[in-house]
Amino acid sequence: MAIYEYNSHNPHGGGFEGLRVVVSCCRSGIHQRYFNFRHRGKRVTPSREKAMRREAKAIDKEWRQQQAREQKGRRDEARPNRNADSPTSTGVGGxxxxxxxxxxxxxxxxxxxxxxxxxxxxxxxxxxxxxxxxxxxxxxxxxxxxxxxxxxxxxxxxxxxxxxxxxxxxxxxxxxxxxxxxxxxxxxxxxxxxxxx
Incomplete structure (x- = not known):
């Protein structure tokens, strides 16, 4: 999970210039979104680029939280019942x-x-x-x-x-x-x- 920036120092194979947000979630697969710094052949304004960076960070944070929730849910599902020998055990911890x-x-x-x-x-x-x-x-x-x-x-x-x-x-x-x-x-x-x- 990361934000990748493609520019002259880190070129994209297709010539893309901008940001790519990628997060791999357990159940929902890979989420990715691109933010293009070029529009109709021209570079976007610095204020628009700054807004794109903020939006990319917000999406990355949201997807990381989703990934953490999914991983925690999977851990809770797989959690063994520590009191399995207890007469009151149902086989499901909790x-x-x-x-x-x-x-x-x-x-x-x-x-x-x-x-x-x-x-x-x-x-x-x-x-x-x-x-x-x-x-x-x-x-x-x-x-x-x-x-x-x-x-x-x-x-x-x-x-x-x-x-x-x-x-x-x-x-x-x-x-x-x-x-x-x-x-x-x-x-x-x-x-x-x-x-x-």
Whole structure:
């Protein structure tokens, strides 16, 4: 990625005089744009040449930022799940399975309500994000899609990357493993009927 200047010191094979902005992006290929310092056989005015240089720098900066976003998105897609052995792992780093626990005081006693959920957690540009998406009865795919959509929005993952993560939905039976783990390790009493079907 660079701005190349063609002139008498650095001649272009076709006789072109001006600037060439080139950036190679991962997904969208090579972007390039030419700024010609000659118009109808005459050299453009110094003020017009200065404006072209400013525009070339602005385009180069914009394309470099796009390239950085695409590379970061690819890194986030390929990032291995460090907690793959965890019972709450979905296989996608940043999204895990759990049961939300709501405690309420009813008729003089504490009552616990449990609901299956996906928790999306991570950071982007030194900004932490977390969202819990509850899974309604029989709507595991919808809950997964919502979790992946939020994760991709936060990480700047689009198109094929989004679809690839969407296909990596963990099996619904995995919620049973999460239920057993939370009951054993954390002392909850999550009933079996709370596991989505």
């Amino acid at each position: 999204i895990r399975m759990t049961f939300t626990v709501t405690r309420k005081h009813r008729a003089g006693r504490n009552v616990h309500y449990y609901a299956p959920a996906f928790v999306v957690h991570g950071s982007n540009d030194n900004r932490v994000f977390t969202r819990t998406i509850r899974v309604r009865r029989g709507e595991v795919m919808a809950g997964w899609a919502q979790a992946v959509r939020f994760y991709c929005e936060q990480k700047g993952i689009e198109g094929a990357g989004f679809r690839r993560l969407l296909r990596r939905r963990p099996p619904v039976a995995r919620f049973e493993v999460v239920r057993q783990d939370m009951n054993k390790r954390l002392g909850h009493k999550i009933p079996k009927e709370k596991v989505p079907q």
